[in-house]
Amino acid sequence: MKKNQLMEKAIHGLFLVLGLITVGCVLLITVYLVISGIPAIREIGLIDFLFGKEWASTASEPKYGILPFILTSIYGTTGAILIGVPVGFMTAVYLSKLASPKVKSVMQSAVSLLAGISSVVYGLVGMLVLVLGIRKFFDVPDGASLLAAIIVLAIMILPSIIKMSVTALDAVPKEYEDASLALGATPIETYFKVSVPAAKSGIAAAVVLGVGRAIGEAMAVMMVAGNVPNMPDSLFQSVRFLTTAVSSEMAYSSGLQQQALFSIALVLFLFIMLINATLNFFLKREKE
Amino acid sequence: MKKMITMLMVAVMAISVLTGCGGAEPSGTVATDGSTSMEKVIGALGEAFQNDTGISFTYNPTGSGSGIKAVQEGRCDIGLSSRELKAEEKEAGLSGTVLAYDGIAVIVHPENTVSDLSVETIAKIYTGEITNWSEVGGNDAEIVLIGREAGSGTRDGFESITDTEDACQYRQELTSTGDVITTVAQNPGAIGYASVASTKDTVKAVTVDGVAPTEATIKDGSYVVQRPFVLVTKTGVELSDAAQKFFDYITSADANEIISAAGVVSAN
Numbered sequence: 412m413k414k415n416q417l418m419e420k421a422i423h424g425l426f427l428v429l430g431l432i433t434v435g436c437v438l439l440i441t442v443y444l445v446i447s448g449i450p451a452i453r454e455i456g457l458i459d460f461l462f463g464k465e466w467a468s469t470a471s472e473p474k475y476g477i478l479p480f481i482l483t484s485i486y487g488t489t490g491a492i493l494i495g496v497p498v499g500f501m502t503a504v505y506l507s508k509l510a511s512p513k514v515k516s517v518m519q520s521a522v523s524l525l526a527g528i529s530s531v532v533y534g535l536v537g538m539l540v541l542v543l544g545i546r547k548f549f550d551v552p553d554g555a556s557l558l559a560a561i562i563v564l565a566i567m568i569l570p571s572i573i574k575m576s577v578t579a580l581d582a583v584p585k586e587y588e589d590a591s592l593a594l595g596a597t598p599i600e601t602y603f604k605v606s607v608p609a610a611k612s613g614i615a616a617a618v619v620l621g622v623g624r625a626i627g628e629a630m631a632v633m634m635v636a637g638n639v640p641n642m643p644d645s646l647f648q649s650v651r652f653l654t655t656a657v658s659s660e661m662a663y664s665s666g667l668q669q670q671a672l673f674s675i676a677l678v679l680f681l682f683i684m685l686i687n688a689t690l691n692f693f694l695k696r697e698k699e
Numbered sequence: 700m701k702k703m704i705t706m707l708m709v710a711v712m713a714i715s716v717l718t719g720c721g722g723a724e725p726s727g728t729v730a731t732d733g734s735t736s737m738e739k740v741i742g743a744l745g746e747a748f749q750n751d752t753g754i755s756f757t758y759n760p761t762g763s764g765s766g767i768k769a770v771q772e773g774r775c776d777i778g779l780s781s782r783e784l785k786a787e788e789k790e791a792g793l794s795g796t797v798l799a800y801d802g803i804a805v806i807v808h809p810e811n812t813v814s815d816l817s818v819e820t821i822a823k824i825y826t827g828e829i830t831n832w833s834e835v836g837g838n839d840a841e842i843v844l845i846g847r848e849a850g851s852g853t854r855d856g857f858e859s860i861t862d863t864e865d866a867c868q869y870r871q872e873l874t875s876t877g878d879v880i881t882t883v884a885q886n887p888g889a890i891g892y893a894s895v896a897s898t899k900d901t902v903k904a905v906t907v908d909g910v911a912p913t914e915a916t917i918k919d920g921s922y923v924v925q926r927p928f929v930l931v932t933k934t935g936v937e938l939s940d941a942a943q944k945f946f947d948y949i950t951s952a953d954a955n956e957i958i959s960a961a962g963v964v965s966a967n
Contacts, residue, residue: 469849470865538878543885552841552888555871634878637871638848649870659874663735663850665760 441680448677451475451670460674466640466651468660468668475671477678483636483643483650484626484682487557491564491625496618498565499572503614506573507580508602519577526570534634537563542635551647555637558646563631568621575620579613580606612694619690623683629654653679727941732759733766733779736852737928740799740961741779744949747957751948754941767793770931776942778931781856795929798949799963802895802917802925803857804904806880808887813837815906818923822861824890827868832888843870845882845891857892860924892924896962917964928963 452460455475463476502522506515538555541562546554583606591601607614629652637649638659651659657672657679664672729748731741738760745756761769763780767788770778784795805821807813813835816824823829824842833839846869847854853876858864873879876893883891884901891902895912898904904912907924916922930946932938938946948954950967958965 467849467865469855538881539885542882546886553843553870553886555882633874638874639869639872651872659848659872660850662874663848663852668850 444677447673451674479640479642480653480656484653486643488625490561494565495568499569503573503576507577522570522573530631534631537635556647557650560632560636564625568624571620572617575617576614579610583609629658728755729942729945730757730775731777732769732775734763734781735760736781737779743957743961748948780929792934794934797927797966798930799928799958799965800917800925801963803892804895804898804912806883806891806902809903817908822863825863825867840888843889845871848872848874894962914964
């Protein structure tokens with residue numbers, strides 16, 4: 412009996428330690444980012460940094476304005492969500508409610524496979540196929556653009572949206588649907604007016620995941636977006652995202668340039684926190 | 700649990716002993732300071748030297764100007780400059796030894812009918828003064844400028860040779876030579892630059908003022924999109940034993956292989 416209790420306590424302690432590792436990592440990263448991100452913002456000035464329209468970090472008179480990156484990240488993520496969410500959501504409704512078990516299992520493994528493809532592969536295929544396709548289809552001089560990045564991101568966020576939404580839709584009690592059908596509603600009416608509202612919070616969580624993945628993606632975007640720090644005035648412009656701004660220059664950077672890259676990482680971090688907090692707020696309000 | 704802790708401690712101690720070894724070699728040090736573009740070649744040479752002799756080697760990537768100043772002020776043994784020394788620097792008691800030449804090929808799509816450009820034309824293309832291939836004798840297509848990211852040694856080299864610093868109107872800034880070549884190979888209107896050693900058959904390297912980029916033309920200076928990697932020392936002042944050993948090591952024929960592996964043409 413005593414031995415059992417001791418074992419129980421030991422395992423309890425072990426789990427606590429493992430849990431604390433995660434929390435510790437988050438704290439460490441937060442503290443590190445804040446400490447290394449603040450000095451450059453101080454030196455450049457918060458307003459000049461956030462709202463400066465020009466980034467020329469290695470010029471003889473360096474300029475550190477990250478507004479183009481911020482806007483690009485916002486536009487890129489919004490675009491990916493506008494394309495990815497409807498497609499992913501409809502796929503999820505189909506898989507959960509309409510597809511035959513055979514079709515469902517095949518399609519779900521395809522979706523899982525899509526989730527398992529690494530981002531450099533998305534980038535490479537995007538570079539070789541999508542960039543070329545955009546150049547020919549729209550007859551522009553070069554296809555590496557905001558549009559290419561949006562399409563790649565939209566495809567990359569599909570698996571997380573589909574999987575989360577299917578789980579949420581599958582969890583809707585069958586009685587709800589049966590009741591609706593018994594009252595004379597058609598199956599489609601039932602799915603959209605009963606099942607989907609019942610699974611709302613799960614679907615919203617799927618969108619959060621999608622936003623998180625899209626705004627944090629660097630590798631694939633770096634290969635298709637062109638990476639020139641332009642203001643994102645058009646879909647066919649070569650643009651640079653917050654993530655790629657950090658990763659493309661980090662290797663050779665030094666001094667204030669490097670510190671400014673840390674500041675960009677800090678801004679990106681705050682963005683993701685803000686997005687998560689907003690959506691959590693909506694999810695909570697929904698539940699109440 | 701105790702056993703595990705003991706094992707962990709043994710492992711930690713073993714690792715610390717290993718790392719201790721490197722710093723404890725008593726045979727002196729060589730300090731180099733200067734050009735960031737030379738990072739790859741000097742890093743590879745320094746590593747090989749350190750492995751062969753046990754003398755420790757440091758490299759401070761500050762830029763050519765700071766490196767030259769550092770030698771002058773005695774803050775390092777050997778300065779690294781990715782440009783020739785100026786006359787006034789030579790008068791101030793410095794001498795340069797060319798270690799290698801960094802040749803940069805200007806590449807276009809294989810189907811591009813333009814095969815020769817002058818340095819002035821290249822500069823005009825990259826600064827956006829010329830925007831269509833028809834202006835330089837090619838087909839009617841917009842020129843798409845492909846370059847490297849800020850801070851890249853190749854970009855720094857290309858822009859300083861063509862005198863287009865901070866003025867290039869890039870359409871794409873890519874982070875590796877491979878990406879530049881892939882992109883140029885795909886777009887008939889594209890022009891890019893890459894170090895000569897890594898240029899592939901999927902793209903066409905144009906001749907500059909009629910000279911094709913080869914090892915021979917880079918060495919004799921007839922291919923102009925190139926710059927020397929110079930070792931800067933004080934004239935008439937003897938190097939320390941360790942530094943002299945390093946100097947002889949990297950200028951010997953044995954170092955050629957390491958130098959060409961780093962993508963530049965050895966001068967010796």
